[in-house]
Amino acid sequence: MKKILAGALMICAMLLSAPAAQAAGFKVGPKVGLNINKFSMDKSALGSDNRCGFTAGVAAQFTVPLIGVGADVSVMYTRRNNEANVPQLDGLNGIKEVFNNKTHYDYISVPVHLMYKLDLPAINNIVAPYVVTGPDFSFRVSKEIMNDFYAKKCNVAWDFGLGVELIKHLQISATYSLGMNKAVKYVGMVSSTVGSIDTNSGIKGNTNGWTVSAAWMF
DSSP, X not given: OHHHXXXXXXXXXXXXXXXXXXXXXXXXXXXXXXXXXXXXXXXXXXXXXXXXXXXXXXEEEEEOTTTOEEEEEEEEEEEEEEEEEEEEEOTTTOOEEEEEEEEEEEEEXXXXXXXXXXXXXXXXXXXXXXXXXXXXXXXXXSOSEETTEEEOSEEEEEEEEEEXXXXXXXXXXXXXXXXXXXXXXXXXXXXXXXXXXXXXXXXXXXXXXXXXXXXXOO
């Protein structure tokens, strides 16, 4: 994880220090946003609800003038809150109970996006719409297990987003992240005096969700 983060920061520093890049369409700036996440489990036994979290960090962009194609790379601190309704079966009398399980994980996220910005000379100084897509690598920095959910060290998602740039600086975007690997696993167990079973233990899933963000690019 440290090598990947160091590499991403080095790329941003190289782009920032390159005179040609600065003249040709390089921008960097702070970025903040809200995310809405939901567990997508491989069995329907666990019911999941949407939960709101946050993200904050720095973004770097490079676009080719006139063509509008470029790259959008960010390094973000991200908190993902999740809530799941977990049905569990008592091994003694077969009574099923439903537990509301709330948990959160913290990540360092590195989205690496291909970007296309619509270049309309008549209005691009005021408004410029754009689209992005690409992988999003998230590295867990919080505990491994929280409230009976185990999280992997690295999550990979594929992002699809659209946004608008206002007055050449303010960027507002909405991005949907589609989880590509099994990011979480339920490992809970309900016990009793004579033993119990948990039919949900071992169920795996990924985290999908929307992120709405704002950035001020220099």
